[in-house]
Amino acid sequence: MTTYFSETQICCICGSENECSMLGSTNTMGSPDLDLRPPPMERETMHVWFQECHSCHYVSVDLAQESENAKSIVDSEPYQAMISRSEIPEIARRFALCALLNAHDREIAATALLRAAWSCDDADADELAKSFRNQSADLLVKMQPFEDSEEQATLATTLVDVLRRAERFEEASKIANLLLKFKAVKRTPVMLAVVNYQLSLCDSQTAERRQVQDAIEAA
Template sequence: MPNFLAMPVPSSAPSRPPAAEALPRCAVCGTGSRQPPFRPDPPEQAPDLDLRPGEPVRSTMARWLQQCPSCGYAAPNITKAHPAAAQAVAAAPFRALLAESGYPPLARRFLAWAHVLEETGALHAAAEATLHAAWVADDLGKDDLARMWRLDAVALWRGGPPLDSEQTVRIIDALRRAEAWNDAAATAEGLGLADPPEAVAQVVSLERRLIAARDAARHTVATALPPPARRPHVSHQAAPPRTTARGEGFVAKLRRWLRRG
């Protein structure tokens, strides 16, 4: 016989629903909005010479940044902001950028993040975000915008702290892709004369050949570097750009890319 005294007694009170999950709040204006987190898998294909990652990360750019639906602040995580970000977001240039209908919406998001970074003094990070806008233009076949934003990225890189090998290689590629042939050739020659590490020298050598041929097309790192032993290029992998260790140089990235798989 069951022991009814030991059995739980149903409660007449209605069960309480779980508390609603708090929405992320914009660090600039305080607006809450749904912002799904983005954690990409490592790319399986070689990155471009400017280190745009290969697939499958290549096609996920629409999820790299969050954007507040109220004030327009864009960042990898809009719940965090530099103390001066609110002033930059409220200013006329930022508002005009958001209203620029001639720019693709995703490119505007990257440019909005670049604008805040530039206004808060992070020029190299602003160059990176501006280059991402150029990648968006590439995908949409908007060559004029891609060239303009690559040159803007170069100006930001050069306007910031002294450049390392990685940034200089990416400047060379940006100049080549923007068809700024003389500047690209001079920059490549200067880096080559600086006796860079072997991996950088191989990439610079390829860039110089492409510049001489007036080739402004996209090329991958696999074109410049021989494949690792026992593995074809298609099996190369690289960590996505947003998880790269801060301050890691071009050679370290290439070595890690060649080791993975």
């Protein structure tokens, strides 16, 4: 069961008062996607993961908290242009704004762009979803070389799926083959199954969404 509650937040950028819907509790049922998008019911709570000021469109988990250089970023041309892009689904646009606010941190920005792609998936906006995945992948690729640790291996495994879903099969396969040499992957049966499954999907040039459970069953 998912529950929500209402909270008033004062925007730190423009001072506007915002009535925000906040997540109280939720649960998960089923398997996450290969890019770690959570299963229902948690995946249906994306509309409250970030709040957006109704006045200046500043985006944050807490509108009262100002992120680094937030005011100048909100006033910037790229941010204002993103606000005006009505063809982008509302939740996806919110995540794209989050990526702009966090451009100084590649991983946070890439994660926000991937979540924008998820929102476009939900809206059947396939080309927009692919575009956001490409942007996310471009940021994550720049974080190479990945260390042989559980955290970095998980990030690289997610990148493999982002690349595959963007139909960048050769790049995805190259990283997947590197991951097979990681001790962090070899000692984690689920991660090893996912990497091998990704290689088979790349070989068949399959770009559709798949779940971790699919990889486990295919192992």
